[in-house]
Amino acid sequence: DIDADTNVSDLTTARQQLVAIGRAINCNVKLLIMDEPTSSLSQDDTDNLFKIIKKLNQEGISIIFISHKLNEVLEISDRITVLRDGRIVGTFLKEELDSTKIISHMTGSKITETIFKHNKSDKLLLELQNLSKRGNYKDISFKLYANEILGITGLLGSGKTELALSIFGMTRPDSGKIIFEGRQISITSPSQAKQIGIAYISEDRQRESLILIQPVSINIIITIINFVLNKLKLLSNNKINNTAASWIEKLKIKVPFSSVLVNKLSGGNQQRVALAKWLSTNPKVLILDNPTSGIDVAAKSEIYKILHDLAGKGMGIILISPEFKEIMENTNRVLVMRRGKIVHEFETSKTTKEEIIEKSINAHHTISYGGKI
Structure with missing residues (x-):
């Protein structure tokens, strides 16, 4: 189409x-x-x-x-070749492997999957009421609480990315309300969203979230320029390097030094740099669009742990993903979108991956806010 x-x-x-x-x-x-x-x-x-x-x-x-x-x-x-650190670990017939064995070959160790277990608080951070944008999404209503990871999933063209862009001020809805911490707001730009306390990491990190030909340090501080200026209002190398070093340590970014260009990093480490860039703004709401796309299993696990920790400390997170397993293991609730509308809301602990897939593909009705199909 x-x-x-x-x-x-x-x-x-x-x-x-x-x-x-x-x-x-x-x-x-x-x-x-x-x-x-x-x-x-x-x-x-x-x-x-x-x-x-x-x-x-x-x-x-x-x-x-x-x-x-x-x-x-x-x-x-038919056959599977596994690489680790640039070397071939082995080539196997498909029948000789399962996911656990492949992970073991890829990482040299066993990775324990962590399921998100934090309960959302009663503190309401973000509310959308009947938000609509012609040709993109219609009558979108939901609430996001502190300590919560809210999943949004759906097929290609369901409107989930377009919705995120409007919340972050990159596009403007035609109608409806955005309420942040109890106050109705109109977000007209990403800069305004940042000031309010909303951060967004694009599904295309290389083109939209990062400056690949710039060092890790510059990518991390680009959203907080005013905090790394000296008394003469010039960039302070000491402040830049100290800030970058702090985030490199916090997020365990695997890089020899902060002056390395971002395009030299793996996908997982690039995503951590993008996270550092926006976490440095101290957001209350973090929106991530397909954050583990093109990232290996070990790096995915580390990204999930970071998100779980952030939610545990009070942040509200919107996780947009087409991967149903990712949604199931890392959210409190999940909204299923189809053709620009929310067609169902699930409590993740009370549903199955198959139910989410069925609603994504076969949903024919929509719900009113707080209602059921």
């Missing part, structure tokens, strides 16, 4: 990925290498891609499928 006349630069990251996949498939190749092809795709789009991959394979085309999503690797592959 992508208009062929639309500029690719105007498409969302997920739709750009679909275009890139389509272009590669149409090149009449004998070997097709796909590097993280599903990183921004919904489950429905991933399923369709896998059907195409299997058809191409039946036609004699060999495919190298590179991914951190272990369930997908196990589903689509």
Whole structure:
């Protein structure tokens, strides 16, 4: 459903990925290498891609499928090669492995998955009332509390990213109310959102959240320039380096020194830099859009621990993700969006992944605020 006349630069990251996949498939190749092809795709789009991959394979085309999503690797592959620190650990038949064994080979150790267990407080941070933007989302209403991680999921085109952009002031809704700490506000820019206490990390960290050709230190302090000036109102290298060093230590960013360019870092460490950049503003609400896209299993686990800790200290977090397992293990509640509307709200502890998937794909009705289907 992508208009062929639309500029690719105007498409969302997920739709750009679909275009890139389509272009590669149409090149009449004998070997097709796909590097993280599903990183921004919904489950429905991933399923369709896998059907195409299997058809191409039946036609004699060999495919190298590179991914951190272990369930997908196990589903689509005949053989699996595992890398660690730039070296091949081994090549195995699919039948010889499961997720636990792959993780062990990837990391050299066993990773314990942590399930989010904090209870939300009664302190209301953010409330949306009937927020609408023509062509993007309609009648969106929900509440976000302190100590809570609220999940938002849905298929590609469901409106979840567009909603986040409006909350952060990058686009303006046509109607409805945004209420922050009991006061109705109109957010007209990201700068204003930052001042209010709202931070947002884009799904495309390399193009929108980070300046890749700048050092780690500059990326971390770019949102708090006024706090790293000296008495002459000039940038203070000491303040910059001390601030960067503090966040590098807090978030365990694996980097030899803060002057390293961000484009030299792994995806997981880039995401930690993006987190440091916005956590340095001391936000009360943090919105993350597909934050573990293209990140390995070990790095994902560390990102989740950071988010759990932040929520435990009173922050309200909105986690937008197309990965249902991620949503299930890291949220208190989850809102399912479809075609720009919220079609269901679940308490995560009282639902299953299958129920969330069913509502994402087959929901035909919408709920009024606080109601049920």
